[in-house]
Amino acid sequence: MIGGAPPTDSSPKQLRLQKGEKVRFEIETSEPFSFEIRGLGIKQTIEESSVISFKATRPAQFPVIATATLIGVADLLVKPPG
Numbered sequence: 001m002i003g004g005a006p007p008t009d010s011s012p013k014q015l016r017l018q019k020g021e022k023v024r025f026e027i028e029t030s031e032p033f034s035f036e037i038r039g040l041g042i043k044q045t046i047e048e049s050s051v052i053s054f055k056a057t058r059p060a061q062f063p064v065i066a067t068a069t070l071i072g073v074a075d076l077l078v079k080p081p082g
Contacts, residue, residue, distance in 0.1 A: 013073070013074040013075070014074070014075050014077065015074055015075065015076050015077065016077045016079065017056050017076070017077070017078055017079070018056070018078070018079055018080075018081050019056055019057070019058060019059050019078055019079065019080055019081050020055065020056060020057075020081060021055070021056050021078075022053060022054070022055055022056075023053060023054055023055070023056055023076065024051060024052070024053040025051065025052045025053070025064075026049075026050075026051050027046050027049060027050050027051070027052065028049045029046055029048065029049065032045060032046060032047045032048075033045070033046055033066055033067075033068065034046070034066070034067040034068060035064060035065060035066055035067055035073060036064070036065055036067050037062050037063075037064050037076065038062060038063050038064075038065065039060060039062045039063075040054075040057075040062050042054060043067070056076070056078045058078065059078045059079055059080045060078055061075060061076065061077050061078075062075070062076040062078070063075055063076075064076065
């Protein structure tokens with residue numbers, strides 16, 4: 001993250017995983033920012049580089065956004081097991 005937003009030369013990353021998998025984000029930022037994973041109820045403020053992890057509990061597509069700018073950082077696509 002640069003200035004609370006992803007670099008301008010990048011588009012949201014598409015992350016595909018199976019329900020039940022552990023998700024681990026390694027976040028590097030030049031300044032504090034907040035992000036949200038819509039539909040999962042995950043909201044977090046990052047002060048500096050950090051690691052966020054959680055379990056993918058249900059199948060669906062979930063956008064990850066920088067809260068202040070509403071810029072998409074990633075899209076999580078959680079598929080059913082099998």
